[in-house]
Amino acid sequence: xxxxATQIAVSLLDPVKGHPIQTWEFDGxxxxxxxxxxxxxxxxxxxxxxxxxxxxxSDTAGRWRVVSLGRNGTLVDGEMVSDPMPVRHGTILQLxxxxxxxxxxxxxxxxxxGETVSSISDLAMPEIDQELLKTEVSKIADCETFLDIQKQxxxxxxxxxxS
Amino acid sequence: MPRTISIHSFRGGTGKSxxxxxxxxxLAREGMRVxxxxxxxxxxxxxxxxxxxxxSGARTLNDFLWGRCNITDAAYDVSEKxxxxxxNEKSKLFLIPSSIDSQDIARILHEGYDVTLLNEGxxxxxxxxxxxxxxxxxxxxxxxxxxxxxxxxxxxxxxLRPDNQDFQGTAVTVELARRLNVPMLALVNKIPPGMDRQRxxxxxxxxxxxKVGAMLPLNAEIVQVASGDLFVNQYPEHxxxxxxxxxxxxxxx
Numbered sequence: 107x108x109x110x111a112t113q114i115a116v117s118l119l120d121p122v123k124g125h126p127i128q129t130w131e132f133d134g135x136x137x138x139x140x141x142x143x144x145x146x147x148x149x150x151x152x153x154x155x156x157x158x159x160x161x162x163x164s165d166t167a168g169r170w171r172v173v174s175l176g177r178n179g180t181l182v183d184g185e186m187v188s189d190p191m192p193v194r195h196g197t198i199l200q201l202x203x204x205x206x207x208x209x210x211x212x213x214x215x216x217x218x219x220g221e222t223v224s225s226i227s228d229l230a231m232p233e234i235d236q237e238l239l240k241t242e243v244s245k246i247a248d249c250e251t252f253l254d255i256q257k258q259x260x261x262x263x264x265x266x267x268x269s
Numbered sequence: 270m271p272r273t274i275s276i277h278s279f280r281g282g283t284g285k286s287x288x289x290x291x292x293x294x295x296l297a298r299e300g301m302r303v304x305x306x307x308x309x310x311x312x313x314x315x316x317x318x319x320x321x322x323x324x325s326g327a328r329t330l331n332d333f334l335w336g337r338c339n340i341t342d343a344a345y346d347v348s349e350k351x352x353x354x355x356x357n358e359k360s361k362l363f364l365i366p367s368s369i370d371s372q373d374i375a376r377i378l379h380e381g382y383d384v385t386l387l388n389e390g391x392x393x394x395x396x397x398x399x400x401x402x403x404x405x406x407x408x409x410x411x412x413x414x415x416x417x418x419x420x421x422x423x424x425x426x427x428x429l430r431p432d433n434q435d436f437q438g439t440a441v442t443v444e445l446a447r448r449l450n451v452p453m454l455a456l457v458n459k460i461p462p463g464m465d466r467q468r469x470x471x472x473x474x475x476x477x478x479x480k481v482g483a484m485l486p487l488n489a490e491i492v493q494v495a496s497g498d499l500f501v502n503q504y505p506e507h508x509x510x511x512x513x514x515x516x517x518x519x520x521x522x
Binding site: 121238 | 420465467472476489508510512
């Protein structure tokens with residue numbers, strides 16, 4: 107066993123309910139590869155995951171970091187990982203902004219069986235009718251009531267700031 | 270962080286009350302003192318999510334607006350049940366419900382209410398209950414009282430679903446709020462599985478020129494807990510809870 111490397115687990119989470127559906131456990135390993143390719147330590151068979159998507163690396167003090175390597179990036183708390191980023195017990199990594207989630211945990215974690223990761227279809231984005239918007243806004247914003255609201259709001263806000 | 274936060278959706282059924290209530294719980298868990306005002310006086314509902322029973326004669330927001338009591342008399346400490354043991358010694362959650370009595374609702378609809386007084390009430394709540402933040406759950410659409418509630422807020426949270434009707438309506442609210450100089454943050458709710466989340470997020474931000482605070486998935490489980498328990502307590506690992514935590518973090522930043 108390498109100095110500092112500890113017992114950890116990586117769990118693939120159910121995309122709908124968030125519980126682990128598959129868990130990989132590691133003991134004394136200081137590099138864990140995550141990706142779609144069969145040679146990875148954690149194999150996630152999802153089209154949005156790159157062949158080699160991310161690596162978890164432990165330093166000699168047993169601190170873990172994630173390095174993103176995949177084309178679609180890796181996210182932690184909704185933010186793209188750019189430099190190697192520390193992970194701790196309970197950190198959830200998303201493999202690509204629409205991709206599957208995996209959770210990092212220290213120690214072992216029990217897995218529960220479940221479904222596989224869903225894929226992304228090309229649903230249309232909602233659109234706005236700009237002409238209609240203009241008419242609707244001016245119908246409200248140009249009437250006296252709205253101008254009164256604007257004025258009243260200004261006074262009320264000022265009163266609050268003063269108090 | 271913003272003190273007074275209005276939550277609005279252009280149409281009903283976006284999950285506004287549920288999202289507000291759960292967001293308020295997440296903030297309280299972080300050690301904040303949070304107040305939630307049900308300013309949807311025409312169709313009150315957020316009290317149900319907090320399992321708050323309105324007993325006859327108990328004070329509501331309506332009583333304050335009619336000059337019958339102080340606003341703090343209509344504030345109920347719901348921390349124990351809503352936090353379910355989470356949070357720390359500072360955590361507090363207060364609910365200011367509005368009346369579910371049909372005669373009271375009819376009177377408000379008929380007479381309207383004094384927004385200056387409401388503004389005064391918000392001020393008193395923040396001061397007397399020492400709130401870090403006050404949520405105002407507004408009535409859908411853009412009537413005068415709702416616009417004024419929005420106008421006196423430090424932040425407007427816009428809740429919308431990814432469909433054409435919500436998109437169009439929200440654009441109207443965004444335009445009006447911009448003229449009232451109120452900063453905004455969008456929460457996209459009920460995103461169907463399979464929709465491209467990243468593309469949708471960029472699309473919303475580009476359409477409204479407003480940042481997206483959370484991308485909340487369509488959530489079948491929330492229907493089962495809708496009336497009686499708080500989702501974030503019952504499903505702590507759920508993607509909906511995780512996304513909402515991001516919004517809470519963003520609000521506190």
